[in-house]
Amino acid sequence: MRQQRSAETRVKILEAALDLFRERGFPESTMREIAARSGVATGLAYYYFASKDAIVLEYYQRALEDLGPLLEPAQQHKKVEDRLNAILEAKFQYFEPNRRFLGALMSNAADPASPLSPFSEPSRPIREFDFAQFQRALDETGVSIPKDLAPHMAKILWMYQMGILLFWIYDRSENQSRSRQLVKRSVGMVVSLLKLSNLPLLKPARKTVLDLVAILEG
Numbered sequence: 001m002r003q004q005r006s007a008e009t010r011v012k013i014l015e016a017a018l019d020l021f022r023e024r025g026f027p028e029s030t031m032r033e034i035a036a037r038s039g040v041a042t043g044l045a046y047y048y049f050a051s052k053d054a055i056v057l058e059y060y061q062r063a064l065e066d067l068g069p070l071l072e073p074a075q076q077h078k079k080v081e082d083r084l085n086a087i088l089e090a091k092f093q094y095f096e097p098n099r100r101f102l103g104a105l106m107s108n109a110a111d112p113a114s115p116l117s118p119f120s121e122p123s124r125p126i127r128e129f130d131f132a133q134f135q136r137a138l139d140e141t142g143v144s145i146p147k148d149l150a151p152h153m154a155k156i157l158w159m160y161q162m163g164i165l166l167f168w169i170y171d172r173s174e175n176q177s178r179s180r181q182l183v184k185r186s187v188g189m190v191v192s193l194l195k196l197s198n199l200p201l202l203k204p205a206r207k208t209v210l211d212l213v214a215i216l217e218g
Contacts, residue, residue, distance in 0.1 A: 010048050013038045014062075017055045021101040026052065053115050056105065057122050063094070064126045070094055071133055080141040081191045084157070087133060088164060088183050092176065095165075103169045118162060130158050143191075146198055149206050152213050153194070159213075160190060 016038035020029040031052065035045035049055045067090070074086030095102060105116060115122040135154040138145065145153050164186070168179040197206055 009038075009040065009044070010058075013040065013045055013048055014055060014058055017049075017052070018059065018098065018101070021104070022098060026056075026101060026104040056116050059098075060123060060126050064129050067091075067094060067129070075133070075136060075140070078141065080137055080143050080194075081187050083137040083141060084187045084190070085183060087137065088161065088187075089180070091161070091165065092168060092179070099169055106166070106169070127158070130161065131155060134158060134161075143194060144198055145194065146203075146206060148210065149197060152210060156209070156213060157190075160186075 013034065017029070017034045020034055020037055024033075029052065031045055031049075032042050034052075034055070035042040038045065049058065070090050070093075071087060074083055074090050077083045077086055114120060117123065118127060131154045134157040138153060138157075149156075164179065164183060167182060168176055171179045173179075
């Protein structure tokens with residue numbers, strides 16, 4: 001019973017924090033306000049979450065748990081371009097309620113040293129989850145990938161996704177229609193380049209891509 005109450009309190013604080021982040025933005029919200037919104041003492045809020053960053057990492061964990069089932073329909077498409085379109089659309093729909101909050105996070109997450117950075121160690125689980133989703137899309141649709149590029153392709157698609165999501169966060173068009181147009185056009189281009197990458201003529205270009213991946217990882 002005590003464990004259940006503890007879990008419920010944790011969820012209550014998380015939900016209150018997300019509500020405040022949506023309303024006021026991440027930088028403007030304080031732990032004291034989060035505690036008040038959730039109906040607990042400030043000290044108790046700090047007992048469950050040492051900081052606002054810890055709350056966001058809990059949100060990342062929730063996203064990790066939620067997205068698996070949500071992405072399963074996307075993984076049923078037979079063509080890789082259809083899968084990539086569907087994966088990105090599922091991400092748009094899932095993160096839509098928190099788009100403003102995610103935009104406010106960018107100033108913090110842009111710092112590679114921040115635990116909220118998509119490249120940080122604390123965010124590794126959700127990053128590796130995404131790698132696995134992209135790898136599954138490639139494997140199950142039978143895309144032919146050059147041997148030198150194959151071990152890195154899921155990571156390259158993840159980097160592409162991060163660029164798309166960043167554009168989507170700041171997209172002010174109605175229902176983020178420009179973002180969806182960007183996905184539709186760019187996914188086709190990515191898949192075409194992937195297929196063309198098997199040509200011997202493009203081996204130097206593949207090396208450049210791998211060099212870029214190494215720089216980004218570094």
